[in-house]
Amino acid sequence: MYRYDELDQAFVDQRVAEFRDQTRRFLAGQLSEDEFRPLRLRNGLYIQRHAPMLRIAIPYGLLSSRQLRKLAEVARRYDRGWGHFTTRQNLQLNWPELADVPDILEQLASVQMHAIQTSGNCVRNVTADHMAGIARDEVDDPRPYCEIIRQWATLHPEFTYLPRKFKIAVTGSPEDRAASEVHDIGLHLRRDARGDIGFQVLVGGGLGRQPIIGQVIREFLPLPDLLSYLEAILRVYNRHGRRDNLNKARIKILVKSLGAARFREQVEAEWHAARAGAPRLEAAEVDRVRSHFTPPAYEALADIEATAGRDAHFQAWYRYNTRPHRVAGYRAVFISLKAHGQNPGDMTSEQMAAVAALAERVSFGLIRATHNQNLLLADVRQIDLYEVWGELRRLGLAMPNIGTLTDMIACPGLDFCSLANAGTLGVAKQIQQRFDDLDYLYDLGEIEIKMSGCMNACGHHHVGHIGILGVDKHGEEWYQISLGGSVNGFTALGEVIGPSVPQDEVAATIERIVEVYRRATFCGGMRSSLTSGAILARRMPPTPTR
Numbered sequence: 001m002y003r004y005d006e007l008d009q010a011f012v013d014q015r016v017a018e019f020r021d022q023t024r025r026f027l028a029g030q031l032s033e034d035e036f037r038p039l040r041l042r043n044g045l046y047i048q049r050h051a052p053m054l055r056i057a058i059p060y061g062l063l064s065s066r067q068l069r070k071l072a073e074v075a076r077r078y079d080r081g082w083g084h085f086t087t088r089q090n091l092q093l094n095w096p097e098l099a100d101v102p103d104i105l106e107q108l109a110s111v112q113m114h115a116i117q118t119s120g121n122c123v124r125n126v127t128a129d130h131m132a133g134i135a136r137d138e139v140d141d142p143r144p145y146c147e148i149i150r151q152w153a154t155l156h157p158e159f160t161y162l163p164r165k166f167k168i169a170v171t172g173s174p175e176d177r178a179a180s181e182v183h184d185i186g187l188h189l190r191r192d193a194r195g196d197i198g199f200q201v202l203v204g205g206g207l208g209r210q211p212i213i214g215q216v217i218r219e220f221l222p223l224p225d226l227l228s229y230l231e232a233i234l235r236v237y238n239r240h241g242r243r244d245n246l247n248k249a250r251i252k253i254l255v256k257s258l259g260a261a262r263f264r265e266q267v268e269a270e271w272h273a274a275r276a277g278a279p280r281l282e283a284a285e286v287d288r289v290r291s292h293f294t295p296p297a298y299e300a301l302a303d304i305e306a307t308a309g310r311d312a313h314f315q316a317w318y319r320y321n322t323r324p325h326r327v328a329g330y331r332a333v334f335i336s337l338k339a340h341g342q343n344p345g346d347m348t349s350e351q352m353a354a355v356a357a358l359a360e361r362v363s364f365g366l367i368r369a370t371h372n373q374n375l376l377l378a379d380v381r382q383i384d385l386y387e388v389w390g391e392l393r394r395l396g397l398a399m400p401n402i403g404t405l406t407d408m409i410a411c412p413g414l415d416f417c418s419l420a421n422a423g424t425l426g427v428a429k430q431i432q433q434r435f436d437d438l439d440y441l442y443d444l445g446e447i448e449i450k451m452s453g454c455m456n457a458c459g460h461h462h463v464g465h466i467g468i469l470g471v472d473k474h475g476e477e478w479y480q481i482s483l484g485g486s487v488n489g490f491t492a493l494g495e496v497i498g499p500s501v502p503q504d505e506v507a508a509t510i511e512r513i514v515e516v517y518r519r520a521t522f523c524g525g526m527r528s529s530l531t532s533g534a535i536l537a538r539r540m541p542p543t544p545t546r
Contacts, residue, residue, distance in 0.1 A: 001062045001064060001292060001293070001366065002059070002147045002289070002292040002293075003112065003292060004112045008112070009109075009112070012109045012112070012114050012116075013109055015043070015105075015114065015116060016102060016105045016106050016109050016114075019039070019040075019043050019101075019102055019105060020102035020105075020106075022036065022039045022040075023040075023098065023099070023101060023102050026039075027098070027099060038120065041119045041120040042116070042117065042119070042120045042122070042160075043101075043105065043115050043116060044056065044057070044115030044116070044117075044118035044119050045098075045101055045115070045119075046119060047418070048094065048416050048417055048418050049414070049415075049416055049417060049418045049420075050094075050095070050416065051094065051095045051096065051097075052096055052097070052098050052101065053092055053093065053094050053096075053416070054092065054093045054096050054101060054104060054115060055086075055090050055091075055092050055115060055118040055119060056071070056090060056091045056092070056093070056108060056113060056114075056115050056118065057090060057113070057114055057115055057116065057117070057118050057125045058089050058090055058091060058113075058125070058369050059089075059125060059126060059146065059147065059150050060089065060126060060127060060128035060132070060142070060143050060146040060147070060150075060170075061089035061127065061128065061130055061368045061369040061370065062143065062366065062367075062368055062369075063366070063367045063368070063369065064111075064365055064366060064367075065356040065357070065359045065360045065365040065366070065367065066111050066356070066365075067111045067112070067113055068352050068353075068355060068356040068359070068367050069352070069353055069356040069357075070107060070108065070110070070111040070113070071083060071091055071113075071349075071352055072349040072350070072352035072353040072356065073107070073349070073353075074093070074104055074107055074108070075093060075348075075349040075352065076349040078093070078096050078097070078100050078103070078104050079093045079094070079095045079096055080094075080095045081348055081349045081350075082346055082347060082348045082349060083346070083347055083349075083352070084343075084345050084346050084347075084412060085337060085345045085346075085347065085369050085373050085374075085375070086345065086373065086458070087179075087371050087372070087373060087409060087458065087459070087460055088124065088125055088127060088167075088371075089125065089127050089130075089369040089370070089371065090118055090125055090369075091369070092412075094412065094416050116154060116155075117153070117154060117155075119165075120165070121161055121162045121163065121164055121165055121166075122153075122159060122160055122161075122162060122165070122166065123149075123153035123156070123159060123162075123166045123167075123168060123234075124165055124166065124167050124168075125150075126146045126149050126150050126153070126168050126169070126170065127146070127167075127168075127169045127170075127178055127183075127371070128142045128143055128146045128169065128170050128171065128178055129142060129170075129171045129172060129173060129176075129177040129178045130177060130368045130369070130370040130371065130376050130378075131173070131177055131323070131332065131376075131378075132172060133293065133295065133378070134325050134326050134327070134330075134332055134378050134379070135172070135173045135175075135326065136324060136325075136326045137173050137174055137175065138172045138173045138326075139172045139173070139189045139190065139191060139197075140172050140189050140191075140197055141172060141290075141293055142170040142171055142172040142178075142187075142189060143293050144286065144289045144290040144292070144293050145170050145187070145189075145199075145226070146170050147289050147292070147293075148226070148227070148281065148285070148286070148289050149168060149170070149226075149227075149230070152227050152230070153168075158231070158234070158235065158238065159234050159238065162234070162237065162238055162241070163237065163238070163241030163242060163243050163249040163250075164241065164246070164249035164250045164251075165250075166184045166185075166234070166237075166251070167183045167184050167185075167206075168183060168184065168185045168186075168187070168230075169183040169185075169186050169187070170186075170187045170189070171186070171187070171188055171189065172188075172189040174489060175488055175489045176188075176487065176488050176489045176491070177370075177371065177488055178371065179371055179460070179463070179487045179488070180202065180205075180214070181202060181205050181213050181214045181487070181491040182205040182206060182207055182211070182212075182213065182214065182460075182462075182463060182487065182491065183202075183205050183206070183214065184203070184204070184205065184206060184214075184250065184251045184252070185201065185202065185203055185214075185230065185233060186201075186202035186203075186205060186214050187199045187200070187201060187202075187226075188200040188202070190220055192220055192222075196222065196223070197223045198220045198221050198222045198223055199218075199220070199221045199223070199226065200216060200218065200219055200220065200221075201216065201217055201218040201221050201229065201233075202214035202215060202216050202217070203215065203217050203233060203251065203255055203260075203263065203267075204251055204252045204254075204255030204256065204260070204263070205252060206250050206251075206252040207457035207460060207461075207462045207463070208250070208455060208456050208457045209247050209455045209456075210247075210252070210253065211457070211462040211463075211493050212252040212255075212256060213491050213492075213493065214252075215255065215260040216260075217260060217263065217264040217267060218264070223281060223286065224280045224281045224282070224283075225271075225275075225280065225281070226281050227278075227279060227281055228271060228274070228275060228278035228279065228280065229267075229271055231274070231278065232267050232268075232270040232271035232274065233251075233267050235270050235274075236254075236263070236266045236267050236270055237251045237254060240254055240258075240266075241253075241254050242254070295327075296364040296366075296379055297364075298327045298329075298330065298379070299329065299381070300329075301328055301329020301330070301381060301382070301383075302328060302329055303328050303329060303382065304329070304382050304383065306318060306331070306382045306383075306385045306386070310386060313393075313400075314386060314389050316400040316438065316442075317389050317393075317398055317400040318385065318389070319400070320400045320401060320402050320403060320404065320442075321333060321334045321336060321398065321400055321402045322334070322380075322385065325378075325379070327379075329381060329382055329383075330379055330380060330381055330382065331380055331381075331382050331385060332376060332377070332378050332379075332380070333363075333376065333377040333380045333385070333388055333392075334370075334374050334375070334376055334402045335355060335367075335374060335375035335376065335377065335392060335397045336374055336397055336398065336399040336400075336401060336402055336407070337373055337374050337375065337397070338373070338374065338399055338401055338402075338406055338407050338408065339396050339397070339399040340399065340401075340406060340429075340432040340433070340436055341429060341432060341433075342396075343410070343412075343425045343428065343429075344373050344408055344409065344410040344425075344428055345373035345409075345410070347375075350395075351395050351396070351397060354391070354395050355367060355375065355395070355397070358377070358388065358391055358392075359377055362377065362380050362381065362384045362387070362388055363377040363378060363379045363380050364379050366378065366379070372407065372409055373409055373410075374402065374407070400438065401438070401441060403446045403448075404438075404441040404442065404444070404446070404447065405431075405435055405441055405444060405447040405448075405449055405466075405510075405514065406431065406432050406435055406441060406449075407448075408428060408431065408448075408449035408450065408451060409448075409449070409450040409451065409459050409460055409464070410424040410425065410427075410428045410450075410451045410452075410459050411424055411451070411452050411453050411458035411459040412424065412425065412453070413425055413451075413452075413453030413470060414453055414470070414477070417453060417454070417458075419453075419454050419456060420453030420454045420470065421453060421454045421470050421471055421472040421477070422453050422454075422470025422471060422472060422477035422478070422479065422503070423453065423470065423477060423503070424451050424452070424453045424459065424468075424470060426503070427451065427468065427470075427479065427503060427506050427507075428451065430503075430504075430506060430507040431449065431506070431507045431510060433507070434507035434508070434510070434511055435507075435510075435511075443518070444514055444517070444518060445521075446465075447465050447466065447514065447517075448464050448465045448466070449464055449465070449466045449467075449468065449510070450462075450463065450464030450466075450467055450468070450485070451464075451467070451468040451469075451470075452467075452468070452469055452470065453470040454469075454470065455469070457469075460487070461482065461485075461494070462482070462485055462493050462494055463485040463486060463487040463491065463492070463493065463494070464482070464485045464494060465483070465484070465485060465486065465494075466481065466482070466483060466494075466510060466513060467481070467482035467483070467485050467494045468480070468481060468482075468506065469482070471500055473500070476502070477502075477503045478500040478501065478502055478503070479500055479501055479502075479503065479506050480496055480500040481496070481497055481498070481500075481501065481506075481509060481510075481513070482494030482495055482496045482497065483495060483497050483513065497513075
């Protein structure tokens with residue numbers, strides 16, 4: 001993973017000192033709330049329903065055991081002993097005291113972490129495929145390019161005050177595990193006829209109030225032109241993006257209003273006009289950054305039958321919570337943060353510390369955060385899998401439900417977020433209780449539920465096979481259900497299937513939906529899919545409402 005040099009460390013330490021002084025002046029009444037707000041947002045600090053919320057950057061989802069152990073310490077010392085992993089591969093603390101935040105940032109800086117640009121109208125945390133570097137179908141490892149973009153975007157003088165927040169994802173595999181098509185910019189690694197690396201460039205994706213799938217504006221961008229082309233895109237957006245309407249300020253609205261062809265023309269014109277003086281990404285710089293992502297010292301091992309002679313519980317875990325690795329004798333292991341009865345994405349400080357120690361023993365001391373609010377140990381020897389399962393089971397992190405209906409995404413909702421219209425965590429537990437039979441979940445196959453507490457879509461409900469959106473009806477919490485969304489290589493937006501339902505009927509409504517799907521798929525002889533929302537919507541009986 002990337003490690004700071006002296007300049008990196010000095011920069012982050014200076015930022016901590018600056019924010020300490022800004023916080024001191026605010027608490028002393030020397031800065032107004034309006035003056036302090038942009039300063040705290042640029043350091044990842046929100047004011048939520050009950051307390052400040054601090055969003056900590058995990059660039060492209062990669063953590064060292066030392067960093068995860070520090071997060072555990074911070075959560076225990078400054079919060080309530082737990083943190084929340086998000087779909088953006090970040091960690092959120094929901095209960096820090098404002099006066100303690102500079103101390104938290106100082107602690108993070110001691111392990112090469114920060115919260116810079118995790119909020120505000122700037123380029124946010126750059127994300128990547130959690131299987132980067134180990135996927136068998138990968139064109140190239142996307143993490144070096146994410147790091148290059150991260151360094152370029154951090155405090156870029158032109159792009160500190162964009163019309164709205166800006167998100168970039170990079171993927172190196174045909175299976176788009178980075179959800180890049182619903183990002184402001186999605187970069188897909190490609191090779192040309194000569195085998196040279198470049199990128200297919202998509203722009204204008206996004207969820208929220210107006211969900212849109214990104215459109216290709218360049219089929220192949222040579223690697224040396226990466227940063228100059230990104231600058232051209234952001235300049236066009238900075239120049240023409242709307243600043244008069246918060247709901248129409250994202251780049252997706254600009255691309256839609258201009259049309260992809262006209263937007264492409266403006267980007268190309270801007271790029272060619274500035275190209276002569278623009279920096280090219282030199283091979284030496286790429287090699288320098290790539291050197292931080294060399295493969296670990298894998299042993300020469302043969303693949304084994306890891307489940308032979310093992311009990312059914314381990315076999316289920318192996319089937320659902322592990323994935324193939326490009327190196328023989330190894331396997332990737334998901335750490336499920338979706339145990340039934342627990343809030344999706346939450347992890348206690350004790351669990352964090354224990355996983356850090358486990359990673360040091362079995363996965364080269366590295367842990368990855370995923371887009372689906374789980375963690376991943378990427379490099380586990382197959383001969384160690386039974387031991388790993390036993391330890392994760394002891395920690396309550398071995399729920400064998402990855403890829404099933406209860407491996408759901410959920411934002412914190414009304415329980416924490418001041419923007420939310422409805423709760424999500426109670427609904428998640430309601431669904432977990434209704435679908436607690438693992439054999440039934442396994443029979444259903446892969447079904448993705450994604451749930452958001454408001455139209456900002458932090459829970460990605462638009463691209464869930466089943467999407468759940470919390471809405472406020474005259475002070476009551478109701479839930480709108482959509483079907484047919486998808487991401488990960490085939491991206492589609494779900495369709496709302498009928499009137500919203502009250503909170504206590506959400507799980508029952510989901511049960512009716514999956515029963516229709518199950519009958520259509522397994523009993524009727526028809527191969528259907530929850531990505532075929534229109535088919536299911538026609539088969540669904542009317543949803544009762546009051």
